[in-house]
Amino acid sequence: MDFQSLVDLHYAALYRFAMSMTRTESDACDLVQQTFLTWAAKGHQLQDTSKVKSWLFTTLHRYFLASRRRSTRFPHLEITGVEAELPNVEPDQVRHLNAQDALHMLSQVDKQFQAAVALFYLEDYSYNEIASILEVPLGTVKSRIARGLAQLRELVLNKAAPPGKATGGTT
Amino acid sequence: MTSSEAREILLLYRAGTADAADTEMAEALALARQDPELGRWFEQHHAFQKAMRAGFRQIEVPAHLKASLLIQKPAQRTFVTPQVWWRRPVWLTAAAAVLLVLGLIGAWLKPRVPDRFANFQSRMVGAAQLAYRMDLETNDMQQVRQLMASRGAPADYDVPPALEHLQLTGGGRLTWRSNPVAMVCFDRGDKKMLFLFVMKRSAVKDPPPKTPQLAKVRQMLVASWTLGDNTYVLAGPEEADFLKKYL
Numbered sequence: 001m002d003f004q005s006l007v008d009l010h011y012a013a014l015y016r017f018a019m020s021m022t023r024t025e026s027d028a029c030d031l032v033q034q035t036f037l038t039w040a041a042k043g044h045q046l047q048d049t050s051k052v053k054s055w056l057f058t059t060l061h062r063y064f065l066a067s068r069r070r071s072t073r074f075p076h077l078e079i080t081g082v083e084a085e086l087p088n089v090e091p092d093q094v095r096h097l098n099a100q101d102a103l104h105m106l107s108q109v110d111k112q113f114q115a116a117v118a119l120f121y122l123e124d125y126s127y128n129e130i131a132s133i134l135e136v137p138l139g140t141v142k143s144r145i146a147r148g149l150a151q152l153r154e155l156v157l158n159k160a161a162p163p164g165k166a167t168g169g170t171t
Numbered sequence: 172m173t174s175s176e177a178r179e180i181l182l183l184y185r186a187g188t189a190d191a192a193d194t195e196m197a198e199a200l201a202l203a204r205q206d207p208e209l210g211r212w213f214e215q216h217h218a219f220q221k222a223m224r225a226g227f228r229q230i231e232v233p234a235h236l237k238a239s240l241l242i243q244k245p246a247q248r249t250f251v252t253p254q255v256w257w258r259r260p261v262w263l264t265a266a267a268a269v270l271l272v273l274g275l276i277g278a279w280l281k282p283r284v285p286d287r288f289a290n291f292q293s294r295m296v297g298a299a300q301l302a303y304r305m306d307l308e309t310n311d312m313q314q315v316r317q318l319m320a321s322r323g324a325p326a327d328y329d330v331p332p333a334l335e336h337l338q339l340t341g342g343g344r345l346t347w348r349s350n351p352v353a354m355v356c357f358d359r360g361d362k363k364m365l366f367l368f369v370m371k372r373s374a375v376k377d378p379p380p381k382t383p384q385l386a387k388v389r390q391m392l393v394a395s396w397t398l399g400d401n402t403y404v405l406a407g408p409e410e411a412d413f414l415k416k417y418l
Contacts, residue, residue: 007240016230026300029236036240102226121227124188146182153219 007036010056013123017057020118021064023107031067035060054125057133061115068111097156105155113148120145174209177202181213185220235389239297288375291347292395292404296388298345298354299366299406305341305356315342315355324351325401328369331418334405337365350374365407365417372402383418394418 011032018028038059046055102121106114119130131141172180177199184190184200191197203213307318312330320326322344337357345352347370355367372378383396383405392413394405405417 004241007237011237011240012232015232015236016227019230020227025233029233029239029300032236033240097222097226099226099229099231102223103230106227118227120183120185121224124185126189127183142183146179149182152223156219 003036003040006039006052010053011036013053014056014060016122017115017118018060018064020103020106020122021061021115023103027067031060031063034063038063054129054133057119057123058135061134064115105152108155109148109151113144113151116141116144117148117152120148172198172202174202174206177206177209178212181216184217185224186217235297235300239300242294242297286348286375288377288379288395288402291370291375291402292386292393293388294347295345295352295354295366295368295404296391296393296406298368299364299391300389305354306343308341310339312339312355315339315353318342319344319351319353322351324353325369325371326353327399328353328355328367328401328403329398330355330367331405333417334365334367337417340364347374359407363408365405368404368406369401372397372400375402378402383414385414 014032014035015028018031019025022028022031035056039056043052043055046052106117109117115134116130119125119133125133127138127141127145130145131138134141136144172195180195180199181203184196191200203209306322307314309315316326316328319342324344334357337359340356340358342356343354345354345368350370353367353369355369357365357367359365378397379395379402381397383394386393386395387409388406390409391406392409394403394414394417396403396418407413407417410416
């Protein structure tokens with residue numbers, strides 16, 4: 001596969017992932033650009049061509065972390081107990097959700113959950129693959145997604161609730 | 172499995188993916204079909220997941236991104252795959268030699284045709300927006316000129332007097348259709364950049380006139396002109412009196 005075909009296949013998905021984390025078009029474009037430049041320099045070292053896509057996502061995520069100077073590992077969070085934090089979200093409250101809403105809400109989720117949640121929604125990766133891309137244990141990925149989703153649901157309720165009204169209760 | 176445990180598991184369920192193949196997930200799904208309360212919760216959660224997923228997938232990709240990615244020709248462009256006989260070094264060397272000879276013959280026979288200025292201008296704006304990387308960070312114009320001279324790019328360029336009052340941040344050597352291009356970067360004063368691109372006028376068949384021409388290209392203002400042997404493109408963020416301020 002040549003460089004152009006590689007770009008054709010993956011640049012849009014990489015951009016959406018980058019945009020989910022940066023929320024800035026220019027930053028997202030820079031991350032994608034840097035990722036493909038790295039591929040041009042080092043991609044030949046990858047023997048297994050089936051792993052190209054996850055390699056690109058991992059590389060982009062590393063650049064994102066570097067740009068945010070977030071090299072320290074986040075603590076593992078247990079998934080147990082998250083369910084109790086989940087408020088009910090009625091279908092009407094999310095029916096008209098668009099990309100801008102999704103990005104805005106994701107920006108309000110704890111930063112350590114954002115990349116996992118973005119990959120969860122953007123790509124049909126398995127949890128093992130997401131863990132591999134983010135270079136964290138499987139349990140950490142699951143807990144990040146679970147807690148991220150709980151925060152998103154809370155945000156959806158806040159968005160839908162009239163000013164001053166409390167959010168929905170937990171189930 | 173309790174209803175509470177099933178909710179924890181179903182929280183991570185994504186319809187239409189391999190998630191359903193997971194045994195725990197399958198068990199939780201079965202329980203949701205039997206337990207009305209859990210089933211209602213799951214229905215709501217599914218609607219939420221569907222809407223969020225659709226929201227994320229609506230993120231628009233900038234139209235210029237792909238072109239910008241393809242601007243810079245990477246040196247390494249192919250995967251390394253398990254070697255087959257025709258990919259062994261001896262055959263590759265022979266094939267490369269034949270291609271090289273054919274290429275040289277083709278290049279020799281075909282007269283070099285300079286290309287259109289509009290394409291150069293558009294590519295440079297693309298570089299300014301995304302793909303540029305300064306080879307040298309300095310506020311010393313002499314160092315930038317030395318860099319360009321050492322790398323075969325125009326070094327004898329004229330910097331408009333108004334630009335000389337701005338903060339020089341550095342420069343880089345780019346290429347356009349194998350022609351070296353000098354890129355000189357200025358800080359406008361508010362951390363927004365102005366880019367001066369200089370290339371030999373002979374590289375394009377329709378260089379701009381001596382009087383600067385103003386155009387808007389990909390959300391940037393671009394002034395272009397030709398002076399002496401060089402063709403110039405000045406690109407920066409949109410603002411009033413662009414020509415008057417900088418040229």
